[in-house]
Each structure stands twice: as structure tokens, then as C-alpha cells.
Amino acid sequence: MNRVFVAATLLGVLTFPLSLRADSPPSAERGRELLLTKSYVPPLWTARAYANIAQQWPSSSTELSFEERLRERYGLHPAPYPNNNLPMGLRYDSFLGIRGLAIDCMLCHGGSIGGKSYVGLGNTSLDLQALFEEFTKADGRRHLLPYQMCNTRGTNEAGATSVFLLSHRNPDLNLQRKAYDLKLKDDLCEDVPAWWILKKKRTMYYTGGADVRSVRSIMQFMMSPLNSPQVFQSREVDFRHIQAYILSLEAPKYPHPINRELAQQGEKLFLTHCASCHGTYGENPTYPNRIIPIDEIGTDRKRFDGISYAFGEHYNRSWFAQERPGWFLDEYQVRATPGYQAPPLDGIWATAPYLHNGSVPTLEHLLNSKSRPKVFTRSFRTDWDAYDTQAVGWKVQEVDPRSITPQDPIERRKIYDTSQPGRSNTGHTYGDVLSDDERRAVIEYLKTL
Ligand code: HEC
Numbered sequence: 001m002n003r004v005f006v007a008a009t010l011l012g013v014l015t016f017p018l019s020l021r022a023d024s025p026p027s028a029e030r031g032r033e034l035l036l037t038k039s040y041v042p043p044l045w046t047a048r049a050y051a052n053i054a055q056q057w058p059s060s061s062t063e064l065s066f067e068e069r070l071r072e073r074y075g076l077h078p079a080p081y082p083n084n085n086l087p088m089g090l091r092y093d094s095f096l097g098i099r100g101l102a103i104d105c106m107l108c109h110g111g112s113i114g115g116k117s118y119v120g121l122g123n124t125s126l127d128l129q130a131l132f133e134e135f136t137k138a139d140g141r142r143h144l145l146p147y148q149m150c151n152t153r154g155t156n157e158a159g160a161t162s163v164f165l166l167s168h169r170n171p172d173l174n175l176q177r178k179a180y181d182l183k184l185k186d187d188l189c190e191d192v193p194a195w196w197i198l199k200k201k202r203t204m205y206y207t208g209g210a211d212v213r214s215v216r217s218i219m220q221f222m223m224s225p226l227n228s229p230q231v232f233q234s235r236e237v238d239f240r241h242i243q244a245y246i247l248s249l250e251a252p253k254y255p256h257p258i259n260r261e262l263a264q265q266g267e268k269l270f271l272t273h274c275a276s277c278h279g280t281y282g283e284n285p286t287y288p289n290r291i292i293p294i295d296e297i298g299t300d301r302k303r304f305d306g307i308s309y310a311f312g313e314h315y316n317r318s319w320f321a322q323e324r325p326g327w328f329l330d331e332y333q334v335r336a337t338p339g340y341q342a343p344p345l346d347g348i349w350a351t352a353p354y355l356h357n358g359s360v361p362t363l364e365h366l367l368n369s370k371s372r373p374k375v376f377t378r379s380f381r382t383d384w385d386a387y388d389t390q391a392v393g394w395k396v397q398e399v400d401p402r403s404i405t406p407q408d409p410i411e412r413r414k415i416y417d418t419s420q421p422g423r424s425n426t427g428h429t430y431g432d433v434l435s436d437d438e439r440r441a442v443i444e445y446l447k448t449l
């Protein structure tokens with residue numbers, strides 16, 4: 001063998017760990033700071049759009065301030081960190097010297113409950129479609145995306161966004177004029193998962209198709225056409241810190257009284273009926289990381305079917321899946337799985353509505369499949385008035401399907417109609433065998449997680 005080659009290889013092997021050490025180790029604190037202060041996507045709108053946005057709203061004689069109306073119209077939440085008076089998810093940033101309005105992770109991953117905002121709580125109030133359409137219009141442009149970003153308020157089509165944006169990129173992430181056909185679908189109806197459960201998971205996203213250790217996977221959100229391949233490379237270090245921050249988050253504790261005796265009875269039932277999939281909690285927690293085949297779990301399958309094999313193949317050829325090249329086989333490829341991952345249930349009291357498509361408003365409905373409402377709406381507020389401490393989840397009002405006539409799309413998206421694609425609330429019938437009393441005990445136990 002060529003001696004120079006051997007020397008070079010040896011040198012490579014010897015210096016590789018050194019070059020790793022040259023990066024500062026991932027720091028949750030640094031990650032938090034980066035996440036809350038830095039933009040990773042150039043502004044989508046000029047500052048003028050923000051100044052003019054109220055012209056897009058129906059006139060009203062409310063007492064609410066401009067900021068309150070903005071939050072209510074789109075489902076945004078006050079920022080629990082300095083953000084220039086903007087709600088979580090929006091921020092000012094400049095591109096080529098022009099100041100504009102950008103979005104960040106907290107648009108979807110920042111929520112509130114009981115009047116308190118949390119980074120890492122999924123935003124279940126958001127109407128992403130209205131926000132994009134109206135800000136773009138307020139900027140004097142037309143919203144031209146070829147897919148819906150949200151079909152029903154509180155859920156979004158983040159999967160479609162990834163598929164759409166990746167279809168315009170070559171494997172090296174250079175922009176590609178003619179899009180790849182990655183089978184774009186916009187009826188996946190995704191509820192945003194809480195970030196604090198990630199630390200228990202080995203695989204992430206609803207089907208468990210990606211490796212939790214992958215930093216590049218969570219950089220998909222950066223695929224604005226204005227970000228070049230070099231920008232992705234230079235931000236990877238930041239995202240190591242951001243990942244460390246996400247992995248450091250803890251679920252908030254249930255803030256109302258809990259009946260401890262009843263919860264103890266519930267724990268026994270949980271161990272019999274639920275723990276094999278969702279794990280155990282308390283002192284020495286276990287989590288089995290199980291993915292349940294789609295026909296067995298029986299929940300809506302549009303999310304399962306909606307990310308195509310073509311997308312997976314293209315993703316696996318791309319920069320996103322070439323993490324740590326040459327280091328064993330750790331490339332963090334995505335893979336097809338048989339169904340949905342049973343998630344950890346830490347902080348489950350705070351993350352209604354339930355299931356991957358947000359189709360079940362409360363834990364009581366989740367544990368009694370026959371009681372689940374079929375067509376319903378809610379206030380999309382997140383104060384205690386909107387929350388049901390008995391059933392644990394959001395208060396909803398059932399809607400007579402015959403009363404849904406063509407109307408303002410914003411109003412229509414406030415109605416969750418389970419007969420629509422991606423929105424069925426069947427399946428996960430494991431609570432049906434329990435009596436009403438037993439269900440109450442399990443719910444009391446779930447409040448303690
Ligand atoms: C448009 C809304 C939206 C934005 C913006 C967004 N996400 Fe997400 N995120 C989602 C949705 C929806 C899912 C669930 C995807 C699925 O499996 O279908 C998700 C999943 C995740 C997960 C996996 C969670 C789990 O338990 O499996 C991580 C980690 C994550 N996002 C990080 C980020 C980061 C970091 C950013 C910003 C750089 C970001 N997201 C921006 C909507 C969003």
C-alpha cells in the first residue's frame with residue numbers, strides 16, 4: 001500500500017478526535033441563548049408588513065390592544081424572554097441591510113397554558129395559513145405556495161413544508177430549478193410535539209423515522225431559498241447547542257391539586273394497561289421506544305403515508321443525512337417504520353389536544369374512544385377558563401356538521417371536522433376496557449407525570 005496514503009489515513013484517524021474536541025462541547029445554556037436571540041431564516045416580510053397588518057383584519061370595536069389582537073388572530077403567545085414586544089415565533093432581523101420580520105422555531109414550538117408561556121410547548125392555537133397569507137398581503141405581495149400550511153387551526157403541515165423545500169434542493173443543498181417529485185401531501189395534520197419528551201426518545205418525529213442524535217435533521221426548517229449550502233454548514237455548530245438545550249428541557253408540573261390516593265390506584269392500572277408502550281415514571285423511569293404498527297394502533301394514517309419513500313431516498317442522499325461522514329456508519333439516515341411511536345407522557349396534562357393529529361381534545365376522550373366528539377371547535381385561548389381540569393384538556397363545543405356552510409376560511413379552520421382527510425380520531429382504544437372510575441384514576445395519575 002502507498003505509504004503516503006497510509007500516513008494520511010493514520011493522520012486522519014488521529015486528528016479526527018482532536019478536531020471534534022476543537023468545537024466547544026454542546027451547552028444547553030448557549031443553545032437557549034442562540035435559539036432565543038439569533039435568526040436562522042432571513043426575514044420573510046419587510047417591517048412594513050407588520051406596520052400594516054391590522055388593515056388585513058375585520059374592523060372591530062374591541063378593547064384589546066394591537067398586540068393582543070395580533071396574538072388572538074393567528075394564535076400566538078407572549079414571549080417569556082426579551083423579544084422587542086413581538087410574540088414568540090416572530091422576530092426582527094435584517095437581510096442585506098433591510099430590516100424585516102422573520103419567523104423562528106417558537107412559532108410552532110412555543111405555547112402557553114394557564115396564562116404562562118413555555119418554550120418547547122407545542123403551539124396548538126396557531127393558524128399558520130392565515131399568518132402567512134395576511135403578512136404577505138400586507139407586504140403588497142401574493143401568497144403563492146402550492147400547498148396549504150394549515151387545514152385546521154392548531155395543527156400545521158410542517159411535513160409538507162420540508163417535502164416542498166427539499167424538492168427544490170440538490171443533495172448538496174444547492175437550489176434546483178426543476179423540482180424533484182417527492183410526492184408533496186398537505187393533509188398530514190400535525191400537532192406539534194412537546195420538546196421536553198425528546199430526551200427519552202431514541203427516534204424522533206411521529207413515526208420514529210429519524211435518529212434523535214441527528215443535529216442536521218432539525219436544521220430542515222432553515223431551507224429558505226435565501227440560505228446557501230454554506231449557511232447550513234456554518235450554523236451546524238449552533239444547532240449542536242440548540243439540540244443540547246432541547247434535550248435539557250423538563251416538563252412543567254401540573255399546577256392544580258391532585259388526589260394522591262386516586263392517582264396511586266391509577267398508577268396500578270397504568271402499569272397493567274399502558275406501561276408496556278409508554279414506559280414507567282417516577283424514580284427509575286423506563287421508556288421502551290416502541291413503534292406500534294399502523295393497523296394495530298388504528299389512528300389516522302395520513303401522516304404515516306404522507307412522507308413518501310421518494311422523500312426519504314432524496315433526504316438520505318442529501319447533506320442532512322451525511323452527518324459525521326467517515327465515522328463508523330453514523331450518518332443518521334431516515335428510515336421507513338411500521339407505524340407511530342408511543343410517546344413518553346411527561347407533562348401530558350399540558351399538551352392537549354391528543355394524538356399526532358390533535359384530534360382528541362381531552363384525556364377523558366382519549367381513554368373512551370366512543371365519547372370522542374366528531375365535529376367541534378374551541379376558543380383557542382389557553383387560560384384556565386379554556387381548560388377542563390376534570391377531563392384534562394381543552395373545553396370544546398360540538399358543532400352540527402350541517403351548519404358548516406362555505407364561509408370565511410379562517411372561521412372554517414376553527415372547526416375540527418374528523419370526517420376530513422388526516423383528521424379522523426379513531427384508534428388507540430386501550431382505555432375502552434376500563435370502567436368510568438378506573439379511567440378517572442388513570443387520568444389522576446397522568447396529572448402527576
Ligand atoms: C411550522 C411549524 C414548525 C416550525 C417552525 C418548527 N417545527 Fe419542529 N416540529 C413541527 C412539527 C409539526 C413536528 C412533528 C413532525 C412530525 O413528526 O410529523 C416537529 C418536530 C420537531 C422535533 C421532533 C420532536 C419529537 O419528539 O419527535 C424537533 C426536535 C423539532 N421539531 C425541532 C425544531 C427546531 C429546532 C425548529 C427551528 C429550527 C423547529 N422545530 C421549527 C413543527 C415545526
Ligand code: HEC
Nearest residue numbers: 273274277292297299340341342343353354355356430431
Ligand atoms: C400498544 C401500545 C399502546 C398502549 C398499550 C397504549 N398506548 Fe397510548 N399511545 C400509543 C401510540 C402509538 C400513541 C401515538 C398514536 C398517534 O399519535 O397516532 C399513543 C398515544 C397516547 C397519548 C397521546 C399522546 C400525545 O402526546 O398526544 C396518550 C395520552 C396515551 N397514549 C395514553 C395511554 C394510556 C393512558 C394508555 C393505557 C390505558 C395507553 N396509552 C396505552 C401506544 C399505546
